Amino acid sequence: MALNTSADAPIPVGEVSRLIGGWIDRLGAVWVEGQITQISRRPGAGVVFLTLRDPSRDVSLTVTCFRGVFEQVAEVVGEGARVVVHAKPEWYAARGQLSLRAAEIRPVGVGELLARLEQLKKTLAAEGLFALDRKRPLPFLPQLIGLVTGRASAAERDVRENARLRWPAVRFEVRNVPVQGAAAVPRVIDAVRDLDGHRDVDVIIVARGGGSVEDLLPFSDERLIRAVAACTTPLVSAIGHEPDSPLLDLVADLRASTPTDAAKRVVPDVREELARVQLVRDRALRVIRGLLDREEHGLRAALSRPSMAAPYRMIDERAAEIEDRVDRARRCLKHALDRADADLAHTLARVVALSPAATLRRGYAVLQREDGSVVREPARVRAAERLRARVAEGEFAVRVERGGADRGAADGAVPPPA
Template identity: 80%
Template sequence: MALNTSADAPIPVGQVSRLIGGWIDRLGAVWVEGQITQLSRRPGAGVVFLTLRDPSHDISLSVTCYRVVFDRVADIVSEGARVVVHAKPEWYAPRGQLSLRATEIRPVGVGELLARLEQLKKSLAAEGLFALDAKRPLPFLPQLIGLVCGRASAAERDVLENARHRWPAVRFEVRNVAVQGVHAVPQVVKAVKELDSVPDVDVIIVARGGGSVEDLLPFSDEQLVRTVAACRTPVVSAIGHEPDTPLLDLVADLRASTPTDAAKKVVPDVGEELTRIRQLRERALRTITGLLDREERGLAAACHRPCMERPQRMVEEREEQVSALLERGRRTLGHLLDRADSELAHTRARVVALSPAATLERGYAVLQRADGGVVRAADEVSAEEKLRARVAEGEFTVRVTP
């Protein structure tokens, strides 16, 4: 609806801004393609700000979206990426600024491909196919190595030449397959299964030179990833160069940055091992020599001890101690016997002195009645009573006279 305005009857800027906002609000959501030139994700903020630019017309628009919308593609979208955004135009009246409120972001071309790979990666990781505890250790010295690579490829040459240079006796079981294109996945899967079924194969190397993301797609195929995860033989992934990370690198038991690196990690260097063995032998010799020298010094010190130089000295010392103890025992026993004899003599003398016999020997007599009672007073006897008199040398009978 046209506005009736003139130089004499203008309308305020704020009204114009509100009218523009009303017209823009009537627009529905649109799909917009462009390149991300600025990206702002503040920690803890719930909204992400970015600038979408059209390189062909050098026009930019501000885009806002909730963090949950951007987090769906955060792993594969960064500044410089081309994206398709489903957004609704919004007009900020106070500043007169047009922006887009995004509800969905999709990467374009390679970005879309990477998004699908990222979803597959998360799904397989959730199943535990990439778990570290599921990795199998590689043998120290594999006798037979399985190699899956392109026919007459640089990857095959790098692995074979470097491995044989490091350990000339190593043997290979090679399977030449297509490493890109529609036939790559089934041929690589078949070759891995064949090598895994050979009992003598100790480790399997899947190798390919560098290439674009599209060229390396077969090595991120879900069928190949599950086949490698089910192998009983350890698998080494040597795909592309250092920055390349197909899903095969995650499921393999060991990731090598290049085919040459795979040969170095799988096959030990004979020169290095001989040097290590020589160093270990020298270390063992030094350890044993030091142990023998220490024990020899200890034995010599023990032999120079007085008890070892003159062993009978210990017996002589013990003999002197025994003699001294014997003499001491004899003296102690003699003293005890002498003291006991003296005490016995004193006791005997006291007994003799207190004995009634001693009193009788001095001329005393003991008078006893017929019943054996001792006469102690004169009034205890009667006239003509017979008494027995005991003296020191015997006894006799007496009669009491009035």
């Protein structure tokens, strides 16, 4: 309703600001479309400030929202993006400033598409499909490469030519499929599964040239991502150019920036490998030569030692020592034998001189009874007793005519017992 005011009856500025705020509050929440021209996110602040502009009418409004509202679309919304905002107009009475308090922000066109892809990316990442520990290493030299690409495409030509330039003997198992459009996803999935089941295929390359975000959508399809995650054969993603990043790049075992880069990453360069082999051979040759030189030097040092230069010298010295000791032992033994022989001769002479036979040879005789006992006293023999006389040259029998015992009896003595 109109206000009754005049120069004589004006109303205060605060009242005008209050009335404007009341009218704006009655407007309620509205959906507003515009282009973001400025984003202000202060570290630690819980509120984000945006400037929303209408390019057709050159009108701008300030938009405020909580950080949580903006973070939902922060990865796909930036300065210059077109968005639709669900916001409530607010009037800041102290400054007389109109702004919009946003409760929801939605990207428009490509932005909305990127937002959906970002949500799918978060879902699949939460399931672990992009985890690094799932990545399988590529074979050093694949014997057969599976290639999924468009028919007669530049991507196929780049992969084949660059691979053969690096390794002429490389072989391909190609599956030509649509790489955009509605039929692309099921055909690519079938080709990947077919090559994954091929027992001779060592690695699979999915290649496509560059294109718009919409053209590359099949390679961010959830069905294709899950099919690739289920593969047992290592898979390389070579989609688009360096800035392009479909979800296939995240689930693949290796992401190549271009089809040409995929060929370089999968197939080794024969010239580089030959150079490495030659380098290893040269290094091995140097090591072996160094080892031989060290061993030869050690052998020469060992041969120069006296024990090796004249190996029989020690034997000759020991032989001379042994011969000298043998001679000494012989002389000592001969001396000992001579001395023993002299001692023995002396002892023999003494034995001979003191033996009964020597006494008998001097004319003595030994009388023995028949029992062999020696007669030592005359009193021990009787008359008519037969004795045996032993002389130096033999023995003979004698008969006692008068014994010492008989003379003792005649004198009154008691004869000894017989």
